[in-house]
Amino acid sequence: DAGITQSPRHKVTETGTPVTLRCHQTENHRYMYWYRQDPGHGLRLIHYSYGVKDTDKGEVSDGYSVSRSKTEDFLLTLESATSSQTSVYFCAISPPGGLFGANVLTFGAGSRLTVL
Amino acid sequence: TQLLEQSPQFLSIQEGENLTVYCNSSSVFSSLQWYRQEPGEGPVLLVTVVTGGEVKKLKRLTFQFGDARKDSSLHITAAQPGDTGLYLCAAIQGAQKLVFGQGTRLTINP
Numbered sequence: 021d022a023g024i025t026q027s028p029r030h031k032v033t034e035t036g037t038p039v040t041l042r043c044h045q046t047e048n049h050r051y052m053y054w055y056r057q058d059p060g061h062g063l064r065l066i067h068y069s070y071g072v073k074d075t076d077k078g079e080v081s082d083g084y085s086v087s088r089s090k091t092e093d094f095l096l097t098l099e100s101a102t103s104s105q106t107s108v109y110f111c112a113i114s115p116p117g118g119l120f121g122a123n124v125l126t127f128g129a130g131s132r133l134t135v136l
Numbered sequence: 137t138q139l140l141e142q143s144p145q146f147l148s149i150q151e152g153e154n155l156t157v158y159c160n161s162s163s164v165f166s167s168l169q170w171y172r173q174e175p176g177e178g179p180v181l182l183v184t185v186v187t188g189g190e191v192k193k194l195k196r197l198t199f200q201f202g203d204a205r206k207d208s209s210l211h212i213t214a215a216q217p218g219d220t221g222l223y224l225c226a227a228i229q230g231a232q233k234l235v236f237g238q239g240t241r242l243t244i245n246p
Contacts, residue, residue: 055236060145062224062238063179078233110178125226125234127178 023047026111026128034136039098041131043111045091051114052094053125054078054086056107063110069094101135108132139163140225140237148243152214157240159225160207166228168208170199173222173239215244 024045033039043052051070055063055078065078067086075086083105085097098105109132112125141160149155159168167186171179183192185201185208192199196219198211212219225237 053234060238062140062142063226063236065233065235068233079235112178124181124184125179127180129176129178 024111024113024126024128026109026131028131029129030132032134032136033101035102036100039101039133039135041096041109041111041133043094043096043128045094045113047113047115047126048091049113049115050091051116052088053112053114054084054094054096055110055112056080056105057110057130058107066096066109098133101133103135106133106135139235140227142223142225142237142240144240145238146241146243148245149215150245151216154211154213155215155242156209156211157223157242158207158209159237161227162206163227164205166205168201168205169226169234170208170210171224171226171236173224175221179222179224212242215242217244217246220244 027042053068054066056066057063064080066080066084067075067078069075069088072088072091087095108130110130111128114125139161143158167184169184170182172182173179183194183199185199188203188205190201196213200209208225220243223240226234
């Protein structure tokens, strides 16, 4: 997890409450990602960022918003949490391009969110 | 519909045995990656394969990219308990976005 930290690592909340997860990197990488991991689904991309204030949607973006006001921080917000958003959330970073044009992702340790 | 299908989803074998897990798709990819994830941690990149037919070895792990660049396999020789974990394949979909398979959960019993 060198260079990338997620907070909080664990959170229990109630349906309808807002939740913000934070990803902080010290690598000065341009690209940052939020994934969720659920049994049988692997990792699914929620949103990603390709620079300060530059973000785009992934395959499961409904119910989530993101913000990136600084290179080092990428926030994921659930405006009104639902039980279907109970999951483990992973932040990842990567430099642009990478080996042979392929991304090389470095993941954080994850944030486990339970929505009751 | 999963873009990348991994099989088997679960595999439990005895220490010392060999095993192969697969990652298949109907799409062609420019490259494919394999990650390993241990409980409570994020995935860690093991290898990237780029050329059709490419074979890469990492100690007892052998990775192969299909000739048509639609599939890949991971073969482990003489599995050890330390190989236990979730193995994920991933491929590029669009600019700078990785898509993951659902994973193969491997358990090596002593």
